[in-house]
Every structure is written in structure tokens, then in C-alpha cells.
Amino acid sequence: MACLHKYLPASAITSALVLLAIAGAVPFAHHSALATQVTHDKPAPSAREHEFGDAFIVSLGGKLYDNYWAGSGANPPATRNPAFPSDLTVSDTDSWRCVSCHGWDYDGAAKTDGSVQQQKQFVGLRHLQGTDPFNMLELFTRAHPDQKALASGGLPLDLLLLFLTVGQYDQENFRPEKSLSQKSLSRGRDIFEGVCMSCHDPSGKSGFQVTPGMRGSLGWQARNQPGRMIHKIINGVPGESMLALRFMDEPAIADLVAYLKTLDPEAN
Numbered sequence: 088m089a090c091l092h093k094y095l096p097a098s099a100i101t102s103a104l105v106l107l108a109i110a111g112a113v114p115f116a117h118h119s120a121l122a123t124q125v126t127h128d129k130p131a132p133s134a135r136e137h138e139f140g141d142a143f144i145v146s147l148g149g150k151l152y153d154n155y156w157a158g159s160g161a162n163p164p165a166t167r168n169p170a171f172p173s174d175l176t177v178s179d180t181d182s183w184r185c186v187s188c189h190g191w192d193y194d195g196a197a198k199t200d201g202s203v204q205q206q207k208q209f210v211g212l213r214h215l216q217g218t219d220p221f222n223m224l225e226l227f228t229r230a231h232p233d234q235k236a237l238a239s240g241g242l243p244l245d246l247l248l249l250f251l252t253v254g255q256y257d258q259e260n261f262r263p264e265k266s267l268s269q270k271s272l273s274r275g276r277d278i279f280e281g282v283c284m285s286c287h288d289p290s291g292k293s294g295f296q297v298t299p300g301m302r303g304s305l306g307w308q309a310r311n312q313p314g315r316m317i318h319k320i321i322n323g324v325p326g327e328s329m330l331a332l333r334f335m336d337e338p339a340i341a342d343l344v345a346y347l348k349t350l351d352p353e354a355n
């Protein structure tokens with residue numbers, strides 16, 4: 088990947104603390120305070136100059152795509168997004184999240200009833216991968232006058248839009264049939280035991296909160312919600328200490344996902 092700093096304002100390089108806050112690497116209490124400062128375009132206190140690598144920078148945008156408010160520490164809109172289909176149950180905050188309409192595979196959220204109304208709400212963004220990051224702010228502002236909370240822009244919005252042009256990956260690369268050999272599974276297990284088990288249970292059954300519609304099992308999630316899982320493994324979990332594996336080769340991550348699918352088989 089080419090150096091991405093040219094797409095970010097110069098302040099991004101000096102705002103090391105803001106980037107670390109979005110990454111979940113500084114405690115959340117500082118985090119919200121920092122996000123407020125970003126919004127008001129003031130430099131973070133005692134931010135040291137530091138240049139981060141591309142994989143890290145892009146993973147921050149991925150976290151904001153998942154949940155802008157959990158990632159940036161900003162307050163979410165207080166009411167439900169009127170553009171979100173009224174027949175689907177989501178929390179008010181979730182109705183504003185990019186992923187809720189544009190999907191974990193960036194190709195539009197799951198079209199639960201396939202109606203014309205839903206097709207319209209759930210549009211894909213895959214075509215933006217590889218396009219010019221400098222066009223994105225205009226494109227976003229034109230398509231989303233409704234996303235007023237983000238209109239003030241700043242570093243978090245830059246990171247989010249950068250993610251859409253350079254950070255999307257192809258779900259096809261993680262299909263199980265591409266990596267089910269014993270060799271793949273044992274490499275996947277090595278990654279799981281070497282990395283994930285520091286925080287997650289060996290059975291994959293604990294270590295994260297269970298939200299409605301989801302089961303507390305990495306095995307279940309790998310089999311039933313692979314798009315959500317892969318996005319979170321690659322980019323991390325907004326506002327949490329979970330790591331981001333974007334620096335790893337895609338085939339290695341595919342092996343990890345293949346191994347995760349074998350965990351906790353009773354959970355279907």
C-alpha cells in the first residue's frame with residue numbers, strides 16, 4: 088500500500104493521541120475528551136509527533152465505519168434515523184451506523200425482505216474501493232445531508248472516507264473452501280492460540296458481549312455472521328481493546344477464520 092499520509096491533514100500526524108484513542112489504545116475517559124477536541128479542531132494536549140503505518144491508519148477508518156460514535160467518542164444522534172426502514176428493529180444509534188445500511192461486506196446490508204424500499208436504503212459502496220480519496224468528501228456530503236453529526240468533518244471523517252477507498256476487502260478471499268486443508272486449519276489454530284486466547288476463551292465461548300441476534304461464541308459467529316466477524320478481526324472493535332489484524336496476509340486471516348468455524352460445533 089502506498090503511503091496514505093498525503094490523504095490526511097497534516098494535523099493527523101501530530102494527533103497521535105487522537106489516533107490512539109480511536110484505536111482503543113487510550114482509556115475511554117480520555118477518549119471522549121479527545122474526540123470533543125477533534126470536533127473543535129484543537130490539537131490534542133501533549134500529542135507527540137508520530138507517523139503511523141498504513142495498516143493501522145486504515146483500520147481506524149474501519150472501526151469508524153462499524154460504529155462512528157463508539158470509535159470517536161462523539162455523542163450519537165439522540166433520535167432514530169428516519170431514513171432507516173421502520174419495520175426493522177435496531178437501536179437508535181445503530182440506525183445511523185454506516186454498516187447498518189452499507190453492510191459488513193460493503194455491498195448493502197442484508198436485504199431482509201427484498202422490497203424496493205429496502206433495496207433503495209441498502210446501497211453498496213464496493214465500487215468506491217480504488218477511487219480517488221480526494222473526491223470522497225464531496226460524494227459523502229452530497230449523498231448524506233442527513234448525517235449532520237459528521238458534517239463538521241475533521242480527522243475521524245477523513246479516516247472513515249479513506250477506509251472506503253483503500254480499506255475494503257473482498258469477502259470472497261475468506262471463503263472456507265479456499266482454506267480447509269489440515270495445514271490451513273493448523274495454521275489458523277496457531278494464530279488463535281497465539282493471539283486470540285490472551286483475551287478469548289479457548290472454546291471461543293466467552294470474551295465478548297452478546298448483543299441481540301448474536302450468540303456468544305466465536306465458532307457460531309464465524310459460521311453465521313462471517314462478514315461481521317472478518318470486519319472486526321481485520322479492523323478491531325471500536326472503543327475496545329481488541330486488536331486489528333489488518334497487517335497480516337489475507338490467506339493467514341482466512342486460515343484463522345476457517346479454524347474459528349470449527350470451534351464450539353454444538354452452537355450450530
Ligand code: HEC
Nearest residue numbers: 168170171182183184185187188207208209210226227230
Ligand atoms: C439509513 C441508511 C444509511 C446509513 C446509516 C448510511 N448510508 Fe450511506 N447511503 C445510503 C443511501 C440510500 C445512499 C444513496 C444516496 C443517494 O444516492 O442519494 C448512500 C450513499 C452513500 C455514499 C455515496 C455513494 C456513491 O457512490 O455515490 C457514501 C460515500 C456513503 N453513503 C457513505 C456512508 C457512510 C460513511 C455512512 C456512515 C457514516 C453511511 N453512508 C451511512 C444509506 C445509508
Ligand code: HEC
Nearest residue numbers: 282283285286287294295296316319320324327328329330
Ligand atoms: C487484547 C484482548 C483481545 C485480543 C488479543 C483479541 N480480542 Fe477479540 N475482542 C476483545 C474485546 C475487548 C472485544 C469486544 C468485547 C465486547 O464485545 O464486549 C472483542 C471482540 C471480538 C469480536 C467481536 C464480537 C462481535 O461483537 O461481533 C470478535 C469476532 C473477536 N473479538 C475475535 C477475536 C479473534 C479472532 C482474535 C484473535 C485474532 C481476538 N479476538 C483477539 C479483546 C481481544
